[in-house]
Amino acid sequence: MKRQLLLLVAAPVALAAAAIAKEPQYEEAPATAAAACPPPGWQENLGNFQKPTSAFPTQDTAGLPTPDCNFHEWSFEAFVWATALDANGVPRFLTLPTPDDLLSTKTTAANIGPRPLKIGARSLMPHGTAGYTEGAGAIVEADGNVLVGPNGYPVLASVHMNPSYFATAKKNLIVDGGYSSQPPASYFDIGAAVFKATWLRLAPGEKPPAGAFVTEAEVPVLTVLRTKTTVAIVPVAGKFVKAQVALVGLHVVGYTANHPEFLWATFEHKANSPAVADNTFSPTSKNPKGFTFYAANTPFSSANIANIPPTLTFDIASQRFAPANNIVLENRTGGENQTGGPANVLSVNASGQTFLAGEPAPQSLFSNYNLIGTVWMAPNSYNLKSDQTSAIGSVNLANTTAETFVQAAKNQPIANVQNCFMCHNATSFSFQQSPPPLADRLIAISHVLAYGSPYAVPNLITGRAPPSAR
Numbered sequence: 232m233k234r235q236l237l238l239l240v241a242a243p244v245a246l247a248a249a250a251i252a253k254e255p256q257y258e259e260a261p262a263t264a265a266a267a268c269p270p271p272g273w274q275e276n277l278g279n280f281q282k283p284t285s286a287f288p289t290q291d292t293a294g295l296p297t298p299d300c301n302f303h304e305w306s307f308e309a310f311v312w313a314t315a316l317d318a319n320g321v322p323r324f325l326t327l328p329t330p331d332d333l334l335s336t337k338t339t340a341a342n343i344g345p346r347p348l349k350i351g352a353r354s355l356m357p358h359g360t361a362g363y364t365e366g367a368g369a370i371v372e373a374d375g376n377v378l379v380g381p382n383g384y385p386v387l388a389s390v391h392m393n394p395s396y397f398a399t400a401k402k403n404l405i406v407d408g409g410y411s412s413q414p415p416a417s418y419f420d421i422g423a424a425v426f427k428a429t430w431l432r433l434a435p436g437e438k439p440p441a442g443a444f445v446t447e448a449e450v451p452v453l454t455v456l457r458t459k460t461t462v463a464i465v466p467v468a469g470k471f472v473k474a475q476v477a478l479v480g481l482h483v484v485g486y487t488a489n490h491p492e493f494l495w496a497t498f499e500h501k502a503n504s505p506a507v508a509d510n511t512f513s514p515t516s517k518n519p520k521g522f523t524f525y526a527a528n529t530p531f532s533s534a535n536i537a538n539i540p541p542t543l544t545f546d547i548a549s550q551r552f553a554p555a556n557n558i559v560l561e562n563r564t565g566g567e568n569q570t571g572g573p574a575n576v577l578s579v580n581a582s583g584q585t586f587l588a589g590e591p592a593p594q595s596l597f598s599n600y601n602l603i604g605t606v607w608m609a610p611n612s613y614n615l616k617s618d619q620t621s622a623i624g625s626v627n628l629a630n631t632t633a634e635t636f637v638q639a640a641k642n643q644p645i646a647n648v649q650n651c652f653m654c655h656n657a658t659s660f661s662f663q664q665s666p667p668p669l670a671d672r673l674i675a676i677s678h679v680l681a682y683g684s685p686y687a688v689p690n691l692i693t694g695r696a697p698p699s700a701r
Contacts, residue, residue: 249552267585268300268575274582280308281315281594287393288312289422291488293610299569302605302624306496307583309483312475314444314597321442324426324481327391330679333401348448349471350387350430370430370466370690372449373654376537377464378558378635380524383551384477386632387450392398392679396423402678403658410669412682419486423493425679429480429632431523439477440502440523442599448476448590451690454547462540463693477502479523480632481600484651492613492621493676496605497630499560504534504631506560506601506612509573512640524558524631534559558631565604565625565650566642567601572624576604604628606650615671619653620645654678 279285289306292301313324328343369388371377378386392400399419403409431440432450439445449471450532456463481498504519504525514532521527525534534557544553564576580602587598604625607615619626626648639649655676660669674680 234387244566251272256460258669260491268571268578269304269582273304274586276520277311277583277586278513280312280395283317284422285315286484287422289485289487290428292494293415293489299567299572299624300579302494302607303486303496303579303602305485305494306483306605307579307603309424309478309485309494309496310481310498310597310600310602311583311587313424313481314594316594317446320518320593321446324391324428326425327393327571328397329392330390332397332677333404334406348389348446348476350389350448350450350476365412370453370464371692372635373689374537374634374637375689375692376636377543377552378524379543379552379555380431381526381537382432382434383546383549383553384434384494385552386581387430387432387448389428389430390632390679391426391428393422393424395420396425396677396679399423399674400677403674403677403680405435405669405680410660410672415670415672417672418491419493419677421486421488424483424485425677426480426484426631427482428567429630430476431479431632432518433475433477437475437573438675439475440479440500442502442596443477443479443500444593444596445471445475445477449628450474450476453550456544461693464540464543464545465691476679478600479586480630482630482633489610490607490613491673492555492608492617492652493655494605494607495655497565497628498600499600499603499634501601504558504560505531506563507531509562509564509627510572510641510643512559512561526557529557531559533557534562535631535636535638539692543692543694554664558635558669560603560629560631561638562625562627562629562642563603563608565629566627566639567604567625567641569624574626576602596698606652608652613657613673613676615657615673617652618636618656618658619650622648622650622652 266661280288288305292305314322326346332343335373370385378384396419403413403417405497432535433439451463451466452470452472454467456465479500480644484493484497486493502523506523508510516531518525519527538554545603564573567573567576584598588595606622606625606628627639628650637649639647642648657673657675659675660681661671
């Protein structure tokens with residue numbers, strides 16, 4: 232491997248419309264949205280998705296005059312649904328099942344309710360062996376690299392499924408043979424949804440990013456394993472500490488009418504990083520303002536660069552890494568490739584955030600999160616050969632806190648784009664590391680099934696041992 236990193240996985244303030252234009256997106260002139268995006272009355276309907284009994288949105292996104300806009304409207308509706316607070320101030324997505332629940336013989340989607348957030352670490356021991364544990368998330372991103380915040384703590388991830396998604400995933404797990412024994416046509420139902428949240432751990436007494444949603448979580452304790460040739464930063468099995476965490480990103484993913492590939496959208500806290508107009512990213516640029524994950528005036532050439540051992544260091548006592556990363560969102564609206572697409576994203580944001588800003592606190596906190604974009608495929612076109620080149624909309628969609636180091640600056644040619652379908656497709660498990668290879672199946676679009684595969688969210692980073700360890 233050219234990278235000196237081994238990916239190992241064993242076993243995710245009021246802001247009105249006028250404020251949008253004031254965000255420090257200095258690389259781009261304010262966009263003008265299509266007149267009918269979103270249509271009159273759309274904003275007023277958002278409150279219906281906050282009701283405790285409201286169904287996850289599944290409406291058909293086809294139609295005129297702005298079909299592109301409809302997808303981004305759906306994304307904001309799904310975000311409002313997921314972040315609706317209950318009587319105890321808990322967002323709906325935090326009340327849903329996690330990967331930790333899939334292997335439980337006692338847990339069903341029906342008996343899961345509000346509970347402390349546990350950002351678990353996937354086990355370093357195989358399923359069924361002593362020391363095996365399973366958790367809801369990860370300490371590193373899907374490409375195996377860790378995003379280090381300005382306080383030295385890693386950005387953490389958690390994954391949450393609605394009951395429909397959970398029930399189907401539980402029947403089709405790889406680890407118990409469900410993937411191979413279920414009918415080849417086994418698939419999710421319309422209305423299935425999954426959410427991946429990213430969290431910045433806060434030090435005691437540290438202020439969160441302004442306007443961010445904050446909750447208490449159990450976070451994994453990490454340690455260092457050294458050999459003569461490698462050094463690995465790993466979670467200590469079963470050991471957690473409580474800490475305050477701030478929500479910095481949220482993927483919303485759902486199966487809607489005529490879209491079995493799922494619609495994939497992502498949201499970020501508005502203060503995460505600078506954001507560059509689609510297809511205009513230049514490494515020679517810099518931003519004069521500081522952000523949560525970006526030091527003012529840092530050249531973009533020094534951003535979005537992963538560090539691995541020995542450059543990446545970790546202090547066991549403080550549980551902090553160094554150095555911190557600088558990050559930039561290389562495509563402000565995910566490389567949207569439809570006519571009027573970038574303007575539609577910004578217009579939906581302005582309308583949706585104005586609605587949320589008018590909600591009572593703390594619900595209004597979620598007005599501080601930007602829809603980056605939505606990616607989808609042609610209606611009912613998902614098949615065994617579909618991949619990232621089949622994408623429509625925000626074809627270079629990335630979240631700076633989840634896909635930090637795998638962003639692509641240009642959305643052409645389509646063969647070079649990078650988006651969710653690059654990994655989430657029917658061939659995701661073709662390279663399973665245990666013979667025979669798993670058959671291509673449409674349901675392989677879900678990584679929640681993939682216990683013990685290279686496609687599950689990892690928790691282990693390794694690199695060359697420093698000279699002192701040799």
